[in-house]
Amino acid sequence: MNARIPAPLSNRSDVLNLDALLTADELALRGKVRAFVDGRIRPNIASWYDDAAFPVEIIAELGALGLLGMHLSGYGCPGRSAVEYGIAAMELEAGDSGLRTFVSVQGSLAMSAIHKWGTDEQKSRYLPGMAQGTIIGCFGLTEPTAGSDPSSMATFARRDDSGGGWVLNGAKRWIGMASIAHLAVIWAQTDDGVRGFLVPTDTPGFSAVPIEGKLSMRASIQCDVELIDVHLPYEALLPGAKGLRGPFSCLDEARYGIIWGAMGAARDSYEAALAYSLQRMQFDKPLASHQITQQKLVNMLVEIQKGTLLAIHTGRMKDAGTLEAAAISLGKLNNCREAIRICRDARAILGGNGITLEHSPLRHANNLESVRTYEGTDEVHTLILGSHITGIRAFH
Numbered sequence: 001m002n003a004r005i006p007a008p009l010s011n012r013s014d015v016l017n018l019d020a021l022l023t024a025d026e027l028a029l030r031g032k033v034r035a036f037v038d039g040r041i042r043p044n045i046a047s048w049y050d051d052a053a054f055p056v057e058i059i060a061e062l063g064a065l066g067l068l069g070m071h072l073s074g075y076g077c078p079g080r081s082a083v084e085y086g087i088a089a090m091e092l093e094a095g096d097s098g099l100r101t102f103v104s105v106q107g108s109l110a111m112s113a114i115h116k117w118g119t120d121e122q123k124s125r126y127l128p129g130m131a132q133g134t135i136i137g138c139f140g141l142t143e144p145t146a147g148s149d150p151s152s153m154a155t156f157a158r159r160d161d162s163g164g165g166w167v168l169n170g171a172k173r174w175i176g177m178a179s180i181a182h183l184a185v186i187w188a189q190t191d192d193g194v195r196g197f198l199v200p201t202d203t204p205g206f207s208a209v210p211i212e213g214k215l216s217m218r219a220s221i222q223c224d225v226e227l228i229d230v231h232l233p234y235e236a237l238l239p240g241a242k243g244l245r246g247p248f249s250c251l252d253e254a255r256y257g258i259i260w261g262a263m264g265a266a267r268d269s270y271e272a273a274l275a276y277s278l279q280r281m282q283f284d285k286p287l288a289s290h291q292i293t294q295q296k297l298v299n300m301l302v303e304i305q306k307g308t309l310l311a312i313h314t315g316r317m318k319d320a321g322t323l324e325a326a327a328i329s330l331g332k333l334n335n336c337r338e339a340i341r342i343c344r345d346a347r348a349i350l351g352g353n354g355i356t357l358e359h360s361p362l363r364h365a366n367n368l369e370s371v372r373t374y375e376g377t378d379e380v381h382t383l384i385l386g387s388h389i390t391g392i393r394a395f396h
Contacts, residue, residue: 036091048096068107069107069127075127088103089261094268105137111131117239140172141247144224154170168197184206185238203232215366252328258336259310262339269361270297296348304342333385
């Protein structure tokens with residue numbers, strides 16, 4: 001009887017055969033994005049992260065790959081499915097969270113706001129260029145004193161009856177890509193509730209300054225934004241968005257992408273730890289042969305398989321039009337929480353070598369501190385789920 005030939009390492013980790021849940025087109029897209037990450041991101045990410053530099057040169061390449069606003073249809077947008085967008089987010093974040101964040105800010109936040117709530121003229125003017133990467137967008141909701149509670153935002157837009165438009169004053173913080181953006185989607189209080197505005201970043205009174213000294217998301221850009229007597233025409237208003245439902249609908253798009261992206265960072269960390277443990281010798285044996293190491297690797301794999309299955313199911317619900325906000329919160333809460341634990345455990349398997357940029361797990365863990373915080377902290381998503389299952393709103 002012939003001995004069974006072990007499966008290649010790359011196949012042994014898909015114990016549940018989750019690939020069988022993906023279509024041929026979805027697998028082809030994954031291969032295309034993975035090849036881009038392998039060829040353009042992995043060779044450079046350590047230096048980009050070390051230098052705290054976002055590689056603006058890849059924006060056009062992301063557009064050419066159809067990854068910007070890829071889940072949106074019409075107006076030059078790629079019109080791909082939610083699952084395909086999730087797959088792309090997973091592969092990009094396996095490279096680095098900061099680069100997946102750019103795609104999220106551009107597509108899930110800025111472009112989605114225009115696509116959901118803008119006029120036909122606004123969509124035609126901005127979305128084709130944004131899909132190509134020739135127009136960069138940002139999304140201004142969070143403020144220095146209004147993070148988890150956006151209803152307390154102080155930025156205010158008043159009607160300028162003399163000029164027939166609006167005047168914006170206020171400040172925003174942690175606004176991704178604002179210093180390189182051409183267009184900002186700014187949410188502000190008005191006499192008629194929270195409204196969204198399209199603000200060209202060369203408008204007098206608009207300024208964006210990158211936040212320095214970050215220990216996380218170093219290959220990305222987050223900014224402080226000031227709006228001082230920013231005069232806009234009346235047509236700058238996003239007419240379809242009124243109240244916090246407008247920005248929250250965009251946040252749900254971004255949160256959905258994080259469900260997938262976090263598992264990309266986790267998978268990359270697991271694979272780095274697995275490869276290292278198979279070649280690293282300890283006590284005259286590979287590190288992978290020790291029971292505690294195998295336990296760590298198995299625990300990682302179990303959560304990656306569960307988290308990926310959660311992402312696929314969530315994506316299928318989104319494509320079917322049945323996905324609700326509570327399910328998005330469940331996915332974001334679980335997958336971020338498990339991913340950061342996986343990355344830390346992977347770093348531990350790497351020992352002292354794991355604190356260098358030669359290896360990815362600690363970089364991923366640091367980035368996930370931001371991913372776990374933005375688009376709703378663990379606490380916010382816990383309260384969303386608590387409200388959902390009890391019918392009692394516990395936000396205070």
